[in-house]
Amino acid sequence: MYDKVMETVTYLNEKVAYRPKVAIILGSGLGDLVDYIEEKVEISYEEIPNFPVSTVAGHAGQLVFGKIGGVEVLAMKGRFHYYEGYDMKQVTYPVYVMKQFGIENIIVSNAAGGANSTFKPGTLMLITDHINAFGTNPLIGKNDERFGPRFPDMSETYTKKLQELAKTTAKEMGIDYREGVYLGTTGPTYETAAEVRAFISMGADAIGMSTVPEVIIANYTGMNILGISCITNMATGIAKEAHSHEAVVEIAKRTGNEFCRWVAETVKKI
Ligand SMILES: O=P(O)(O)O[C@H]1O[C@H](CO)[C@@H](O)[C@H]1O
């Protein structure tokens, strides 16, 4: 794994002159953030040695290097999900690459169902913590100390300093946001109403099918982490209507403008 990651890193080092300090993983329908990136260099996942490829609608499958207000960034337009059939090492492969590429800060975003009944579709939620309901962990297997420790601490997974930065920025910009706990499941089914009731009793405010594996690896490798969920629908049982991924992507795109403005301004201060 280490050699493969370094092969990918070498390729990127040769391909682009950028050396970003911030990476952004864009969730379903949130790809428009790349419109805020100037002097872009785009690379398709297909071209990158050892990189998986995206198979989900709303996930383009490109690394986008460039600048937001002078700050060099790397945006991942399209992520990998466990339900696509990738194993956890493949799902989290880009995070290993980002870290070895020298990136110290990661912003993870997602489209998620609202489990907190005070939320509504379009709410932006700053992730304060998460619950791993995948039933597995991307760090299972032999540990490579070059990446991180065998037993990573997760007592401050979502970096307090970055949360404060995002909150101050939101207040300055008049952006409305909430805070809460993201629960990640394998999908690809949306939840049953009974599962949603169980997840609420566990402390979930938002439910999705991503983010947790990436964050586990980012924390393990020692990155600073900021997470934002875009609530695209209320979770099953709270919502009256059935879910569809098309509706998820549409709401994410509609809310995307606020999300993009918020992330872009926050990035400038990192
Ligand atoms: O988490 P992201 O990739 O934003 O997408 C969310 O939306 C999709 C379901 O509609 C799932 O992939 C879920 O995880």
Ligand SMILES: Nc1nc2[nH]cnc2c(=O)[nH]1
């Ligand atoms: N698991 C899950 N993922 C989502 N992604 C967007 N909405 C939802 C949802 O309600 N549940």
